[in-house]
Amino acid sequence: MKRIIVACGSGVATSQTVASKVAELCEQRGIMAEVEAVDIKSLDAHIKNCDLYISITPYVKEDYGVPTISGIPFLTGVGMEEAMKEVERILKVK
Amino acid sequence: MEITQVSTLFNPELILFDVTANDRTELLKKLSQKLKEKGYVRESFEEAVIEREKVYPTGLPTPGVSVALPHTDSIHVLKPVILIANLKRPVAFKEMGNGIRDILAELVFMLAINQPEKQIEVLKKLMSIFSKKDVLLAIKEAKNPSKVLEILKEQMN
Numbered sequence: 001m002k003r004i005i006v007a008c009g010s011g012v013a014t015s016q017t018v019a020s021k022v023a024e025l026c027e028q029r030g031i032m033a034e035v036e037a038v039d040i041k042s043l044d045a046h047i048k049n050c051d052l053y054i055s056i057t058p059y060v061k062e063d064y065g066v067p068t069i070s071g072i073p074f075l076t077g078v079g080m081e082e083a084m085k086e087v088e089r090i091l092k093v094k
Numbered sequence: 095m096e097i098t099q100v101s102t103l104f105n106p107e108l109i110l111f112d113v114t115a116n117d118r119t120e121l122l123k124k125l126s127q128k129l130k131e132k133g134y135v136r137e138s139f140e141e142a143v144i145e146r147e148k149v150y151p152t153g154l155p156t157p158g159v160s161v162a163l164p165h166t167d168s169i170h171v172l173k174p175v176i177l178i179a180n181l182k183r184p185v186a187f188k189e190m191g192n193g194i195r196d197i198l199a200e201l202v203f204m205l206a207i208n209q210p211e212k213q214i215e216v217l218k219k220l221m222s223i224f225s226k227k228d229v230l231l232a233i234k235e236a237k238n239p240s241k242v243l244e245i246l247k248e249q250m251n
Contacts, residue, residue: 008150009146009149009150009166013163013165013205013207013210013217014152014163014165014190016210016211016214016217017214017217017218017221020214020218021218021221037210040150055191056190056191057149057150057190057191058150058151058188058190058191058192058193058194070191071191072154072189072190072191072192075154075190075221075224076154076155076156076157076224076225077157077222077224077225077226078155078156078157078225080225
């Protein structure tokens with residue numbers, strides 16, 4: 001089981017929505033992944049054991065050492081197909 | 095688990111038209127005050143939403159009509175609601191996830207969310223509208239709250 005983390009500033013609205021969308025898309029494509037929305041403040045604790053980090057904040061404190069993509073396409077629908085291909089590619093090589 | 099329905103997350107009195115503001119902060123202040131007047135958020139919401147927008151901007155380059163989704167931590171929220179402001183003139187927000195580019199938002203969806211696990215279905219459906227240019231334009235062109243609600247219900251049910 002792969003682990004995907006989505007973070008936004010409050011962990012309330014946008015990260016939950018993106019996480020749920022990504023989970024739905026993974027399921028449709030037969031990707032076994034657990035997708036979790038977290039508050040940016042608890043990102044450090046979560047990021048160590050994830051396979052992919054989906055970011056929807058401009059705030060990058062450091063290079064977390066895990067593959068990172070932007071979650072915006074999952075909100076606007078623009079470029080979502082490409083973003084999902086990227087998710088598949090990253091999870092496959094890991 | 096009780097799932098929040100679309101109709102309960104909108105209030106016709108919080109679907110606003112021809113909203114004017116000189117800048118983002120003035121707009122956020124105005125909209126927060128509306129939420130406070132109606133008893134949806136705490137006094138602290140206003141400052142929290144303004145501060146959060148600086149650090150984690152919420153402008154989205156959606157097709158047809160750019161939107162912004164200001165929101166903040168659930169501790170500032172008393173009752174969940176989604177306020178919609180149709181702006182008379184676009185107001186610049188920074189782009190979500192980027193923070194550099196200006197997004198000239200014409201529609202603002204201010205989210206007062208306190209239990210995301212219950213409200214996630216509505217939020218997801220709301221977000222799905224953001225990829226539909228025709229729907230965004232129809233909301234932008236709508237002249238009264240009942241028309242906006244009609245569009246939302248059609249799209250979200």
